[in-house]
Amino acid sequence: DAGVTQSPTHLIKTRGQQVTLRCSPKSGHDTVSWYQQALGQGPQFIFQYYEEEERQRGNFPDRFSGHQFPNYSSELNVNALLLGDSALYLCASSWTGGFTEAFFGQGTRLTVV
Amino acid sequence: AQSVTQPDIHITVSEGASLELRCNYSYGATPYLFWYVQSPGQGLQLLLKYFSGDTLVQGIKGFEAEFKRSQSSFNLRKPSVHWSDAAEYFCAVGGGNNRKLIWGLGTSLAVNP
Numbered sequence: 001d002a003g004v005t006q007s008p009t010h011l012i013k014t015r016g017q018q019v020t021l022r023c024s025p026k027s028g029h030d031t032v033s034w035y036q037q038a039l040g041q042g043p044q045f046i047f048q049y050y051e052e053e054e055r056q057r058g059n060f061p062d063r064f065s066g067h068q069f070p071n072y073s074s075e076l077n078v079n080a081l082l083l084g085d086s087a088l089y090l091c092a093s094s095w096t097g098g099f100t101e102a103f104f105g106q107g108t109r110l111t112v113v
Numbered sequence: 114a115q116s117v118t119q120p121d122i123h124i125t126v127s128e129g130a131s132l133e134l135r136c137n138y139s140y141g142a143t144p145y146l147f148w149y150v151q152s153p154g155q156g157l158q159l160l161l162k163y164f165s166g167d168t169l170v171q172g173i174k175g176f177e178a179e180f181k182r183s184q185s186s187f188n189l190r191k192p193s194v195h196w197s198d199a200a201e202y203f204c205a206v207g208g209g210n211n212r213k214l215i216w217g218l219g220t221s222l223a224v225n226p
Contacts (some may be wrong), residue, residue: 004156032212042117042203043157054138056212090156092214101147102214104157 002027004093004105009063012111013081021076021108025093031055033102034066035090043090049074050096078110086112114139117204119217122136126194127225134189134202134220142209148178151201151219160202163187168210172199 005024012020023031031050035043045058051067068074072093078085088109092102117138138144145164149157161172168180185202187195189213201221205214 031212040218042205042218043214044216045213048212054176058213084211101162102157103159104149106156109154 002045004081004091004103006040006089006105006108008108009106010109012083012113013083015083015112017081018077018079019081019110021078021089021091021110022073023076023080023091023093025091029093029103030070030072031094031096032072033092033094034074034076035092036060037090037107039087046076059099074085081112086110092098115206116207117213117215117217119202119204120221121220122218122221125223125225128196129193130226132189132191132194132198132205132222134222135191136187136204136217138185138187138204138206138215140175140206140208140215142187144206145208146178146180147205147207148172148176148187148189149203149205150174151203153200157203166208166221182219194222194224196224 001028007022033048036044038045047057054070063079065077088107090107091105094102096097116139147162148160151157160176161170163170163180171177201219203219206216207214
């Protein structure tokens with residue numbers, strides 16, 4: 001079982017650029033959630049995808065968007081990057097049959113310069 | 114308001130000593146409670162979870178946690194800490210109609226040899 005995989009592991013972007021992060025969920029999982037973790041902080045929920053639709057969204061601007069594919073993998077897109085978007089972006093997968101624990105990937109470290 | 118409080122930002126213990134990390138929550142629905150551990154630059158690994166039933170739950174790596182509804186607490190314990198336990202520990206709550214996890218700010222654990 002490969003677990004949750006994220007790519008890339010590290011990324012450096014310039015202010016104003018756009019970025020796409022990718023996530024493959026754990027085998028058997030159909031739900032993907034994205035979290036932003038700033039340095040020294042706990043994760044903050046961005047949004048969750050299930051059945052290729054955004055099911056719930058946290059308090060993040062529309063610059064943050066996502067997508068889920070038929071194979072349950074997911075992308076997180078951030079437009080018009082700001083310095084404050086620098087963070088560890090974590091993907092978590094779970095199974096939607098009831099509330100279950102989330103399994104996390106290693107994250108993508110995004111640095112905006 | 115839904116929130117998780119981890120009162121201790123940083124804790125230092127000696128190897129072999131016992132450990133207790135505190136977690137208090139505020140949540141409108143029946144809470145599902147989690148403890149995760151994060152090593153530097155890494156993703157989050159689930160230590161243990163409480164959904165229902167026995168209020169004392171056992172997890173991986175010798176950790177346990179006790180759910181106390183009257184105190185809105187879910188404290189993490191380990192009888193004898195190992196140097197490899199040094200990491201950041203996060204408490205999280207979810208459940209009900211809310212699909213996201215709400216996180217504390219974390220407790221950083223250092224272990225002295």
